[in-house]
Amino acid sequence: MNHIAATDDLILVGHSSASPLVAELATKLPARAIIIVDGDIPPPHGRASPVRPVLHDFIRNLAGAEGMLPVWSRWFARDPQRAALIGLDILARDPLALAQFEDGLPTMRVDWFDDTIDLLRWDHIPAGFVQASPIYDHATTEALRRGWPVERLNGTHLHPTLCPDEMAGAILSLAHRLRQRS
Template structure:
């Protein structure tokens, strides 16, 4: 993978810390990485535009001519086609896409495909300012304690969580034609994304499944780095 570079895109609901430990391990193997921050890129309508621009700006820090693979976790998955288009507009076509415990890109808004009970929960959680509480506060406290038992890591993770606008879930996603012509792969970390992993397999993509959890990049970075390397080797 000497000419490969990874752009590790965090979910807009969390922060770049979610990828940093994986990035360190990937770079230790000689693969350059970029970890963009989407924390300031939540303007609506069309929040995907500043988010894609932030990813393209981070990608520009990588060596010219490197084969850039976009890796998106969770809610970053549907953003990857727009990010790829923004990078290509700067003269560096994306070599492929990797989805990590993420929904696959689809037309429409998040609410169009969300389970009704989840949509109701988010509307009920929305504050008077139109923003949601931090992602960690969507769930009972024991959920985050179970995912991130180390108190220091948990505090660091929670400290950078943004309060995103509900409107971000209502806006129409970017409709980018031809993005799936590039090689794609899928890494499943939790049971909640079994259907997405199965859909990726049906498309003929290479799929890896780990016994982990949705924030496994924070607690099992070496295993995640290994799985990404295996997927990249299968994607060509």
């Protein structure tokens, strides 16, 4: 943790499965706020998984004999509707961009998704939510129920990659609103 400069204005941002990680980090660093981008909202404390149970079951069926998964972008190759919600169809229009994207993806073992984080209570830390895709309608509902500010974009799960300027604007807007609250 000594690579992060001390500041009283630290706002942590987590995308997708990084949501529990950003909540955990916020309890260990002097975080002023957190922003979750197109991910599940972790419980206020206790055990948190990187993915919902239905996705976990789906992933288990993709693993090879050694427990290795294909790169993340290939998980939804047989489901064009899901690929479109994620934005893989847009990325695939440029084979070079897709290849570069996939080159940056880690190869993972399926048992990585068995890990959980035992979260300390983090719900006292101001938080906001950016919904980039309809996949996370349920998380937007939960964020609103918790009284969080929400930014909704009409995009895909890969909006941070496909439309970085719009995503940066949404994150900065939320950061400004969260600073005003604290």
